[in-house]
Amino acid sequence: MPAANISALGATRKMLGFSRRTVEFERATVADLLRSLQTADGRSLYDNLVCEGRLRGDFAIVVNGLSLKSDQLTKPLQGGEEVVTMAILRHLHGG
DSSP, rough: OOOEEEEOOOOHHHHHHHHHEEEESSSSEHHHHHHHOBBBBSBBHHHHHHHHHHHHEEEEEETTTTEOOOOOTOOOOOOEEEEEEOOOOOOOOOO
């Protein structure tokens, strides 16, 4: 069975309760992988990071060193991928 190495940074680490794990899956997409990862609140990581089928703007997913665009969650996974999930910190400029 194929597997992906998942690294969770920052807020996603807190959601998942781990920083690194290898996850086995049957042929799947990034979205399917996110749906299979349960978070501490009982929802899936997909439910926490995705809104209306698109990755929320305050999160990023990197697969094999390439950042996915918000509409690329249907990217197929073959096995052996390095997947990193993280929150994006945005700096607010004030006056």
